[in-house]
Amino acid sequence: MQIVDVEAIPLSYPMDEKRYYAKGEISRDVVIVEIKTDTGLTGIGEAAYFGGPTVTTETVIEEELSEYLIGEDPRYIEKIWEDIYVGTSQHGRRGLTVTGMSGIDIALWDLAGKIHDVPTYQLLGPFKDKVKAYASAGYYTDREDDTEKLAEDMARYVDDGFTGVKLKLGRDTHTETVAKWNQYKGVSKESLDEDEKRVKAVREAVGPKVDVMVDPNNNWDVKTTLRMAERLKDQDLYAIEEPIPADDTEGMEKINSKVNVPLSGCETAYTRYEFRELIERDCVDIVQPGINWVGGISEGLKIASMAASRNKLFMPHAFSSAIDLAAAIHVTCSIPNSEFVEYDQTDYNGLVTDMVEDPFELDEHGYVSPNDSPGLGITLDESFVDNHRTD
Numbered sequence: 243m244q245i246v247d248v249e250a251i252p253l254s255y256p257m258d259e260k261r262y263y264a265k266g267e268i269s270r271d272v273v274i275v276e277i278k279t280d281t282g283l284t285g286i287g288e289a290a291y292f293g294g295p296t297v298t299t300e301t302v303i304e305e306e307l308s309e310y311l312i313g314e315d316p317r318y319i320e321k322i323w324e325d326i327y328v329g330t331s332q333h334g335r336r337g338l339t340v341t342g343m344s345g346i347d348i349a350l351w352d353l354a355g356k357i358h359d360v361p362t363y364q365l366l367g368p369f370k371d372k373v374k375a376y377a378s379a380g381y382y383t384d385r386e387d388d389t390e391k392l393a394e395d396m397a398r399y400v401d402d403g404f405t406g407v408k409l410k411l412g413r414d415t416h417t418e419t420v421a422k423w424n425q426y427k428g429v430s431k432e433s434l435d436e437d438e439k440r441v442k443a444v445r446e447a448v449g450p451k452v453d454v455m456v457d458p459n460n461n462w463d464v465k466t467t468l469r470m471a472e473r474l475k476d477q478d479l480y481a482i483e484e485p486i487p488a489d490d491t492e493g494m495e496k497i498n499s500k501v502n503v504p505l506s507g508c509e510t511a512y513t514r515y516e517f518r519e520l521i522e523r524d525c526v527d528i529v530q531p532g533i534n535w536v537g538g539i540s541e542g543l544k545i546a547s548m549a550a551s552r553n554k555l556f557m558p559h560a561f562s563s564a565i566d567l568a569a570a571i572h573v574t575c576s577i578p579n580s581e582f583v584e585y586d587q588t589d590y591n592g593l594v595t596d597m598v599e600d601p602f603e604l605d606e607h608g609y610v611s612p613n614d615s616p617g618l619g620i621t622l623d624e625s626f627v628d629n630h631r632t633d
């Protein structure tokens with residue numbers, strides 16, 4: 243069996259209104275990876291593009307990484323990962339190379355399931371058949387009634403069955419009070435006041451039993467995080483997600499040693515090598531790589547094992563398409579140390595629902611399950627892909 247073709251397909255899907263996180267406006271773009279074999283079987287994966295144009299990720303996959311795949315046996319997933327990592331080590335090891343590798347690795351695991359005719363998580367060694375999902379939403383909008391609408395949305399997710407919700411914090415529109423030159427800047431008092439109101443409104447809307455997570459997307463500094471944790475100490479938060487830049491491991495370590503709320507992170511960290519430091523230095527309590535970002539399913543599993551060795555939960559970042567969500571569900575169902583998977587509920591996301599013929603559904607208790615069909619269990623809707631591709 244041989245790989246005969248590797249294609250990267252960039253797609254875009256419109257937002258229903260402008261939405262913002264701490265670092266600016268969000269958009270919905272993805273890079274799908276298709277790996278074709280001489281048997282007629284095709285594996286599908288997804289490579290994170292976050293923060294950059296999709297064309298760069300597409301180019302790295304098609305022009306460079308594909309050379310490590312053509313003619314290879316797709317069942318040798320670990321060998322292909324090592325070949326690419328070592329072969330690109332002088333300019334890779336992080337960034338675009340690893341996100342490209344992630345898409346390839348996910349596609350190879352989809353293919354492995356199809357070759358063996360079982361769902362991928364059954365091949366990985368299942369631990370459970372369903373995982374709790376949290377509603378990932380709570381972005382800032384331009385609405386006058388932004389906080390009221392936020393609280394309403396969160397209450398609706400709970401009505402839908404979600405037992406966990408996440409909202410964005412850390413946005414600062416009062417920039418005239420902030421020194422812009424320093425990437426490790428704190429934010430203004432107005433921003434902190436607004437964020438405190440947002441969290442309290444959400445807690446009041448969802449009630450005391452729901453797990454509430456907050457995500458300032460690296461926009462705070464150490465002292466700001468400590469002060470906000472103090473201001474929010476009665477809100478019984480489930481986690482504060484990467485409050486400061488992931489490169490500042492010393493800062494993360496300091497925060498995690500002083501704050502009673504678990505720190506989670508860091509979606510912006512790459513491979514087992516960066517997560518080893520985050521785990522061993524106790525920078526985070528909940529380990530949170532993106533499967534389409536950190537090096538794929540193979541790398542996610544290794545990091546999950548490292549997390550388990552320090553008695554930490556593994557909760558993958560999954561804010562993208564149905565492919566990355568599927569990969570996160572299959573991984574979390576194959577490990578003992580997972581509680582939640584992230585499930586995007588921010589307006590209508592066609593990349594999660596319409597892009598595949600068999601989208602995931604939340605059950606009444608707030609769980610999602612892998613589909614029964616082989617591999618990741620999802621089939622691309624070709625007309626949706628044709629209508630939304632940007633190449």
Ligand SMILES: [Mg+2]
Nearest residue numbers: 457459483509
């Ligand atoms: Mg995040």
